[in-house]
Amino acid sequence: MSKVRVLVGTRKGAFILESDGKRERWDVSGPFFAGWEMYHLKGSPVDPNRLYASQCSDWFGQLIQRSNDGGKTWEPVGNKFEYEGVTGTHQWYDGTPRPWEFKRVWHIEPSLTDPDDVYAGIEDAAIFRSTDGGQIWNELPGLRGHGSGPDWQPGAGGMCLHTIILHPSDANRIYTAISAAGAFRTDDGGKSWRPINRGLFSQYIPSPTAEVGHCVHHVAMHPSRPGTLYMQKHWDVMRSNDAGDSWEEVSGNLPTDFGFVIDVHAHEPETIYVVPIKSDSEHFPLDGKLTVYRSRTGGNDWEALTKGLPQANCYVNVLRDAMSVDSLDKCGIYFGTTGGQVYGSADAGDTWAPIVRDLPAVLSVEVQTLP
Amino acid sequence: MIRVVLPAHLRTLAHVDSEVELDIKGEVTLNSVLDALEAMYPMLLGTIRDQVTQQRRPFLRFFACEEDLSYQSPDAPLPDAVASGAEPFLVIGAIAGG
Numbered sequence: 483m484s485k486v487r488v489l490v491g492t493r494k495g496a497f498i499l500e501s502d503g504k505r506e507r508w509d510v511s512g513p514f515f516a517g518w519e520m521y522h523l524k525g526s527p528v529d530p531n532r533l534y535a536s537q538c539s540d541w542f543g544q545l546i547q548r549s550n551d552g553g554k555t556w557e558p559v560g561n562k563f564e565y566e567g568v569t570g571t572h573q574w575y576d577g578t579p580r581p582w583e584f585k586r587v588w589h590i591e592p593s594l595t596d597p598d599d600v601y602a603g604i605e606d607a608a609i610f611r612s613t614d615g616g617q618i619w620n621e622l623p624g625l626r627g628h629g630s631g632p633d634w635q636p637g638a639g640g641m642c643l644h645t646i647i648l649h650p651s652d653a654n655r656i657y658t659a660i661s662a663a664g665a666f667r668t669d670d671g672g673k674s675w676r677p678i679n680r681g682l683f684s685q686y687i688p689s690p691t692a693e694v695g696h697c698v699h700h701v702a703m704h705p706s707r708p709g710t711l712y713m714q715k716h717w718d719v720m721r722s723n724d725a726g727d728s729w730e731e732v733s734g735n736l737p738t739d740f741g742f743v744i745d746v747h748a749h750e751p752e753t754i755y756v757v758p759i760k761s762d763s764e765h766f767p768l769d770g771k772l773t774v775y776r777s778r779t780g781g782n783d784w785e786a787l788t789k790g791l792p793q794a795n796c797y798v799n800v801l802r803d804a805m806s807v808d809s810l811d812k813c814g815i816y817f818g819t820t821g822g823q824v825y826g827s828a829d830a831g832d833t834w835a836p837i838v839r840d841l842p843a844v845l846s847v848e849v850q851t852l853p
Numbered sequence: 854m855i856r857v858v859l860p861a862h863l864r865t866l867a868h869v870d871s872e873v874e875l876d877i878k879g880e881v882t883l884n885s886v887l888d889a890l891e892a893m894y895p896m897l898l899g900t901i902r903d904q905v906t907q908q909r910r911p912f913l914r915f916f917a918c919e920e921d922l923s924y925q926s927p928d929a930p931l932p933d934a935v936a937s938g939a940e941p942f943l944v945i946g947a948i949a950g951g
Contacts, residue, residue, distance in 0.1 A: 542862060542863065542913075562905070
């Protein structure tokens with residue numbers, strides 16, 4: 483029977499939740515790296531026991547941890563992230579120029595073909611790659627060196643590169659997203675990048691349709707349709723049918739279209755999930771009711787999923803990398819909250835139950851479906 | 854023998870329980886102590902000083918003999934009591950809640 487392993491990064495350590503395919507009883511292990519901020523953990527698609535984790539601290543900086551046994555044991559690997567060439571400046575919150583400075587790794591994306599090949603999205607925004615299992619990291623400088631770099635600004639969480647999506651069959655195509663610069667795509671393996679933000683409208687920037695400057699919170703793709711992208715922007719849920727060349731809004735009947743997470747059903751590429759958040763100044767669910775919204779039409783028509791989720795006095799947030807899906811049938815959906823709960827649904831969102839409910843604030847959730 | 858006391862998180866990371874003891878040939882300075890520490894415990898690379906700039910991480914301070922040594926030249930000699938092992942060299946994390 484298949485198994486599911488959920489990798490949870492929190493403000494104070496990492497946790498691993500494991501279950502058989504029924505997804506009813508869960509074993510919880512951790513905390514790993516207790517007391518450290520664990521921004522993201524992710525496993526290699528080709529070697530599920532090869533895991534990478536971003537471990538960081540305001541006191542002690544950044545570490546990258548690697549496991550070869552599914553998270554039972556870990557070893558620190560390379561943690562030197564040095565920008566290539568002249569770093570230049572981006573804009574600070576007040577519009578003044580500020581030098582690029584490494585702060586932390588937000589997202590780790592292992593290659594689809596080689597467990598030693600792995601990408602890292604960092605703050606201040608840049609993408610790095612290691613081809614030796616995380617020992618040596620080199621920047622793909624074409625992204626930061628895109629001519630628009632001096633105009634990028636940090637979002638409230640920092641100027642982070644938080645999304646890396648690898649095309650399933652074209653190794654030269656990679657999507658990234660940056661708060662608050664927008665989405666970018668390379669078609670030459672990372673040498674050159676171009677913004678893919680046409681159709682985004684952001685009232686909070688001087689030019690609402692600017693080429694860059696949009697606060698993209700997360701982007702998701704189904705591997706069977708790599709040209710279709712879904713985006714949760716600061717405000718607005720968006721969809722692209724042409725690999726990001728243009729976007730249309732699909733917020734439809736959502737009660738609020740602010741939010742952070744967005745993800746796609748494992749077997750239904752037009753079924754997507756978001757967790758609406760009240761507003762950019764009130765980062766909690768509308769009316770204190772934690773609700774996942776599902777669209778089976780790729781957006782616009784949304785249904786509220788509430789069964790098993792708190793429907794009163796719930797004022798948590800669900801951060802951008804804190805939702806993931808398994809590939810069992812029925813598809814499992816998982817998300818973590820800043821209140822320390824990790825909720826799971828073994829029926830594609832129809833019903834929910836907490837797997838754990840008292841962890842530190844959850845920063846990221848990734849799921850592995852194991853044989 | 855130089856004695857170094859690390860913050861708890863770094864002791865865990867380096868798999869040490871208490872003080873770290875280092876043999877240093879030549880002058881005992883901030884740089885020579887940190888070089889020897891990182892050579893013996895490479896998992897500490899980047900956790901005390903930035904790997905690119907070699908600057909002390911801003912939330913850490915260095916103390917010994919009831920003196921704040923954080924701002925002294927990294928190549929200046931440390932106190933004799935540290936060099937002789939009579940007193941430990943302390944790496945202290947800023948106290949902050951949460």
